[in-house]
Amino acid sequence: MEEDGDNFVVDQPPPPPTEEELDRQDVGKLLYGCDHYRRRCKLRAPCCNEIFTCRHCHNEAKNALTNPKERHELVRHNVKQVVCAVCDTEQQVAEICSECGVKFGEYYCEICRFYDDNRTKGQFHCDDCGICRVGGRENFFHCKKCGSCYSVELRDNHLCVENSMKNHCPICYEFLFDSVKGTTIMKCGHTMHMECHTEMIHQNQYRCPICSKSVLNMSGTWQRLDMEV
Known part of the structure; x- marks a missing residue:
């Protein structure tokens, strides 16, 4: 006006x-x-x-x-x-x-x-992230503590680590926040590229490279080992 x-x-x-x-x-x-x-x-x-x-x-x-x-x-x-x-x-x-x-x-x-x-x-701009994302706005929510958009399936269903996405992938060292590659959240709350996580498992490495906590449910494996002993 x-x-x-x-x-x-x-x-x-x-x-x-x-x-x-x-x-x-x-x-x-x-x-x-x-x-x-x-x-x-x-x-x-x-x-x-x-x-x-x-x-x-x-x-x-x-x-x-x-x-x-x-x-x-x-x-x-x-x-x-x-x-x-x-x-x-x-x-x-x-x-x-x-x-x-x-x-x-x-x-x-x-x-x-x-x-x-x-x-x-399905591009959309996330005001909290300050950048554009893909995958459809309806399929994501912004976790303010983790500092990034996550799948709605993870709402109230993941361990928050402050600014976990504003770090480098512990395997390839690429910055995760604005990476075009898919990412995954481990049980401990730390994040890495999905392809790096898959390769890590293929190499029989089952611990988070950051905190050393198990990234998989190993209870079945431990039970089998106990039975063998």
Whole structure:
């Protein structure tokens, strides 16, 4: 609402897009992107002023540099400029290209500067996490003590460890909180990548690497050993 002297002028909502505009928005859908995401724009990384399709592309390239001092990661919230993949116009972060009118992604989060044309992932933004998640908002809840979103099946059904997800996987050492890999919560409340947990079990390692508590119910095994003795 804007004030005009003693009168108040009510801002009118923008008119709905025309059929032609909607058709234009769909141009190139699912045809552009990278190995990580389907999207119709690229990001200009403010940290190095280079252009990458997504933050993962940036991080993979920069963390592979031979000079450790040059390695760095892109902070998603700091992105200010994007480049349209269809018309190659650079512009401020937005949902729709200011030049050709295509939609950069069927899913768009202004906070995370995140675009994705593949809506089958069930993307949603978690205000408490401060980042976007996948899997459908209805299937997750945010555990404030653990500091992350967990499956609704774990509500009142897991041991809370403060900020357990804001740590590195004890096996591969990748930061868990914003990892794109699936994670699992052990009985002790500590977390690790699901694939790392599976590999650990295959290696006959049944203790949490952090606290050494058993990650499986071993009572049956102990009973069999007692019978053998």
